[in-house]
Amino acid sequence: xxxxxxxxxxxxxxxxxxxxxxxxxxxxxxxxxxxxxxxxxxxxxxxxxxxxxxxxxxxxxxxxxxxxxxxxxxxxxxxxxxxxxxxxxxxxxxxxxxxxxxxxxxxxxxxxxxxxxxxxxxxxxxxxxxxxxxxxxxxxxxxxxxxxxxxxxxxxxxxxxxxxxxxxxxxxxxxxxxxxxxxxxxxxxxxxxxxxxxxxxxxxxxxxxxxxxxxxxxxxxxxxxxxxxxxxxxxxxxxxxxxxxxxxxxxxxxxxxxxxxxxxxxxxxxxxxxxxxxxxxxxxxxx
Numbered sequence: 001x002x003x004x005x006x007x008x009x010x011x012x013x014x015x016x017x018x019x020x021x022x023x024x025x026x027x028x029x030x031x032x033x034x035x036x037x038x039x040x041x042x043x044x045x046x047x048x049x050x051x052x053x054x055x056x057x058x059x060x061x062x063x064x065x066x067x068x069x070x071x072x073x074x075x076x077x078x079x080x081x082x083x084x085x086x087x088x089x090x091x092x093x094x095x096x097x098x099x100x101x102x103x104x105x106x107x108x109x110x111x112x113x114x115x116x117x118x119x120x121x122x123x124x125x126x127x128x129x130x131x132x133x134x135x136x137x138x139x140x141x142x143x144x145x146x147x148x149x150x151x152x153x154x155x156x157x158x159x160x161x162x163x164x165x166x167x168x169x170x171x172x173x174x175x176x177x178x179x180x181x182x183x184x185x186x187x188x189x190x191x192x193x194x195x196x197x198x199x200x201x202x203x204x205x206x207x208x209x210x211x212x213x214x215x216x217x218x219x220x221x222x223x224x225x226x227x228x229x230x231x232x233x234x235x236x237x238x239x240x241x242x243x244x245x246x247x248x249x250x251x252x253x254x255x256x257x258x259x260x261x262x263x264x265x266x267x268x269x270x271x272x273x274x275x276x277x278x279x280x281x282x283x284x285x286x287x
Contacts, residue, residue: 007077009043010094016144017246017286018044018095018157020136025053025087039081044096045108046074047164049128053088057081064117069125071164072117075108077227090125091132093160097235098242101158104165106194110187118171131160182220185210189221190232197236198260203229238274241267245283252279 013019039058048055048071055066059080066072074080076097097105108115135156143149189206200206206229207217214229221229237259244255256267272278277285 006038007041007043008037010096013094015285016139017099018093018139020132020139021092022090022133022136023053023092024089037082039079041077041079042074042094043076044094045076045100047093047095047161048072048090049093049125049132050088050090051122051125051129053090054084054086055082055088056084058083066117067119069120069122070117071120071125071128071167073108073115073164075115077225091129091136093132093135093157095157095161096242098239098246099154099157100161102194104161106191107165107169109190115168118167120167124167128160128163131156131163135160182223185212185217185220186224189217189229193233193236197233197240198258201233201237201260203233206233234270234274238271241271241279242282242286245279246286252283255279 010017010019048066050066050068050070050072052068055070057064057074057080059074059078063083064072135153138144138149138153138156143153188210192206192209193200196206196209200209203217204214207214210217218229221227221232225232241255241259244250244258245252248255250258252268253264256264259267261267268279271282275282
C-alpha cells in the first residue's frame with residue numbers, strides 16, 4: 001500500500017514555469033501521459049480546452065466527463081486520474097501557481113474543487129485556442145530568453161487564463177446559498193490568507209480574526225481541502241517568495257523581510273523544508 005499519493009511537478013517536462021501542448025488525434029503521447037500516471041496530484045494548475053474528443057477523469061473521487069467543445073481545469077493538489085482519452089483535439093496548458101494572476105487564483109481556489117467541465121460554443125473555443133496557439137508559438141520561439149519576450153509571453157498567458165476565469169464566472173461557480181459552515185469558513189480563511197500572509201503567519205491569528213477557535217478553523221479547513229490551515233499559509237508565502245526570487249534582484253535576506261520575516265535564516269530553513277531546495281538553489285534553477 002502506498003504511504004503517500006505521488007505529486008508531480010513541471011520540472012520533468014520543462015525548465016519554464018509553464019508548459020503548453022497541442023493535442024490532436026495523430027499524437028498518442030498526450031493520451032499516454034494522461035493514462036499512464038495513475039492516481040496522483042500535480043503541484044501546478046492544468047487548463048484544458050478541447051475542440052473535439054472524449055475525456056473521462058476521476059477528480060477528488062468524482063468522475064467527470066468532457067466531450068467535444070469543452071473547457072476544464074484541475075487545481076494544484078487535487079487527486080486525479082485519467083480514465084479515458086479518445087481522439088482529443090485541443091490545447092493543454094500547465095502553469096505553476098506563481099505565474100497565475102492572483103485574481104484568477106482566488107477565483108478558482110475559492111470554488112474549492114467544485115469546478116466541472118463546461119461545454120462551450122465552438123466559436124468561443126476557437127477564440128481560446130487562438131490565444132493558446134499564440135502562446136505556444138511564443139513559448140517555442142525561445143521568446144522567454146529575453147525580458148521583453150517574457151513580458152509578451154506573460155501577457156498571452158494572462159489573456160488565456162483570464163478567458164478561462166471569465167467564462168467560468170459567467171457560468172458562475174460562485175458559492176451556493178445552501179453551502180455548509182465549513183465551506184464558508186474555508187473560503188473566508190483562504191481569502192484572508194491571500195490578503196494578510198505577510199503579517200499573519202499562524203492559524204491562531206486567522207482564527208481570532210474570524211472569531212473562532214484555532215481547532216475549529218483547522219478542522220473546517222482540513223474537512224474541505226484535505227490540508228491543515230498552516231499548509232495554506234505556507235503555500236501563499238511560498239508562491240510570493242518564488243515570484244520575488246525569480247522576477248526580482250532582491251537578495252534572499254531582502255525577500256525574507258518583504259515577506260514579513262525579521263529572521264532571514266528562519267525563512268531560508270522554512271523555504272528549504274517546503275521546497276526541498278534552498279531559496280538560492282531555486283533562483284539559480286529558474287533564472
